[in-house]
Amino acid sequence: MLTLEGIDAFYGDLQALYDVSLDVPEGKIFALVGANAAGKSTTLRVLSGLVAPRRGHVRFEGKDLAPVPAHRRVDLGIVQVPEGRRLFPFMTVTENLLLGGHGARARGGGPAERLDYVYTLFPVLQERATQLAGSLSGGEQQMCAIGRALMARPRVLMLDEPTLGLAPVLVRRIFDTVRTINADGMTVLLVEQNVRQALTIADHAAVLESGRLVLSGRGPELLGDDRLKRAYLGL
Amino acid sequence: MDPARRLGPAEIDVFAQLAVSTLLLGGIYALIAVGLTLIFGIMRVVNFAHGEYLMLGMYLAFWAFSLLALDPYVVLPASLVIFFVVGLLTYALVMRGVIHASHNVQIFTTVGLSIALQNVALVLWTGDFRVIRPWHSSVVIRLGGTAFNLSQVVAFAVAVALTIGLLLFMRRTHTGRVMRATAQDRDAATLMGIDTDRVYRLTFAIGIACVGAAGALVAPLYATYPQAGLQFVLIAYVVVVLGGLGDMAGALLGSLIVAAVEVAGSYVFGAAWKEVLYFVLFIGVLVFRPAGLFGQRGAETLGA
Structure with a gap:
């Protein structure tokens, strides 16, 4: 439904994303995880239009979003919680x-x-x-x-670290809410550092490391994957 | 003939007269400062050309009076519309390009605009002082040992109405909410689907409309010439800083304080001291209360 194809993104001369491609399927929860400064927020900012990619395409239901400014993407139903x-x-x-x-x-x-x-x-x-x-x-x-x-x-709700700095009871409350609104039919793209809980509720997940997509697959399956620990811990 | 002198010293209550003069002068300063405050509050741009739009507003009133015999108060609604459009044009041609630039670039741009507009006025209309005397500027009202003229009262009343109107607009309407949201967090506003460029354009146009209308109101009271805006706009910066940088109600109070300093200082020390006094006040506020006298919530945003 919402796709990135070969995205390179920069802040000035600093490259934040390298050839990132992903596909958020309709009606699912998609988790994007990774360490600090892995490019998770930048990925969301490219999707919402706050950052223009230098290379690659952002598409929503097949439509190229390059000519659509950030404030108009909200009218398409792409909404970000920063x-x-x-x-x-x-x-x-x-x-x-x-x-x-x-x-x-x-x-x-x-x-x-x-x-x-x-x-x-x-x-x-x-x-x-x-x-x-x-x-x-x-x-x-x-x-x-x-x-x-x-x-x-929103048709796609993008949440950027919604549980950051919250007490465990509130973290659970936020994850419950994400599941509730997803059950109501909304597609969710969740950026999290809380990897375990994010992958537990996610249908699909992808792992970013230093601006590159290093791993993707079905959420709960990734949890048991040794490659996740390697990617995440940078070993 | 000076009406105050004709009354005789015994019949003028000095303190009442100082208070009334403060109120009326404060109203005029508020009228000029309110647009500047709005533009600074929402866009975080100091418009150094603000006084030149006042000057253009005074010229519009002057020419309408001398060529078409139109009273400045008849011109006033037209001024609002004309200067709203002038504001839109200025934004599109000049401000839009520098709105995301550094403050230095913005300062050079608006100072340049100010000098350009002054010189355009100088070329078109010469440097002569032009004065209009519509009937209301010579109507003297005497009230309880004080004397003042009708044009001052009207300018004051319009200033208060305009400030309250703008305050209500900012607090009660959806567009006002959108403008405040843009001031508080531009990126977050964009993520709400707000076209921030449109917000800035509208803000600038409203600010310029206010000062253009102010031109029509001060034209009967002060001489019109290419640098006429300067004497007011310096005071308007003092007011904006006193009022807490972007706070509209603060600007109204700040205007009254500056007017009180000017009126009382002129009475006690002599008129030559007035600018010394309020710039000492200005520097004092910047040093000791940089968020303004009434700014409890920091200078970054137009809140509440």
């Missing part, structure tokens, strides 16, 4: 959520209904509705960031 939540800190929880529903795709479906859906998924956000997003705890901020992305009615 690393570090990146909420609008001086706005309320509700304002943050409503901004997630900014795109034409979201407005078509009735933002009020969508807000109810998000509040049902994360009741704590309704309790905090009028609080400034910057005053929430880490877990609540992550829920708000996911809720904000869901407001856009």
Whole structure:
């Protein structure tokens, strides 16, 4: 559904991705794992359009996304929850959520209904509705960031390290949510350092190492693969 | 004839008069600073050419009055529209290219724009001081031992209305939310499907529309000439810094403080001291409270 073909990406002169190809199938959970600075976030930024690849193609359902600017990709249903939540800190929880529903795709479906859906998924956000997003705890901020992305009615939801810095109980809560929204029919691309849990829930997975895709396959199978440990630990 | 002198010293309540003068002068400063604050708050660009758009707004009012006998208040709605379009054009032709550049590049660009516009005005309309006297600028209102003129009151009222209007727009409308979101985190806004280039274009156009309209309101009160913007825009920078860099309500309060320093300082020390006084204030704020007098939340964003 969402594919990368032979992507090279750079920050200035620094090459972050080397010939990366992958295919995120519709309706599945796809996990992208790897150590720090392996190029996971860059891969998501290429998909969402924040970084333009120097070589290669990004396609969504066969359509080349090169001429589609980042803000228009949201209208196609490609929505990213950025690393570090990146909420609008001086706005309320509700304002943050409503901004997630900014795109034409979201407005078509009735933002009020969508807000109810998000509040049902994360009741704590309704309790905090009028609080400034910057005053929430880490877990609540992550829920708000996911809720904000869901407001856009994504077809593919891309999550960049959603469990980073969260307590184990909250990590489980976030993974449960990922499974719930996937069961509702949404395709999920999950970037994680929490390899074990990510691979447990993933249908497909790929491992990035120093900007290169070194391993891919079915999620749970990869877990037992010795090559994963080698790639991951850089042995 | 000076109406205050005719009343006689015994009939003027000095402190009441100073207070009224502060309020009215503060209103004029706020009118000019509000657009600058908006542009800085959302785009993080200091528009050094802001005063030149004020000057162009004054010329528009001047020519409409002298050629077509149109009162500046009749020109005011047209000014808003004309300068909104001028803002769109300036953004497309000049600002768009430097919006992601370093602050140095932006400063050189807007300073260059400022000098270019001054000289265009000089070539087109010479350096003469032009004055218009519509009927309301000579209507003196006397109230409880104070005297002031109608044009000042109107400028003040419009300034307050405009600031409150912009505040409500920023806080209550979806477009306002989108503008604040872009100011707080541009990449995150893009990921919400917000076209940030469009947001910047709109912000710049609204800011220029405000200062263009301000030109129509100050034209009856001050002389119009190619450098007319300079005297105000320097004060507007002081106001923007005092108000907390990008905070609209702060800018309104900052205007009143600068006006109070100017009015009280001129009364106590003499008019020649006023610029010394508020630039001492300006430097003091930058040194001791760089986020502004009212900025509790840091200078990076236009919040709340």
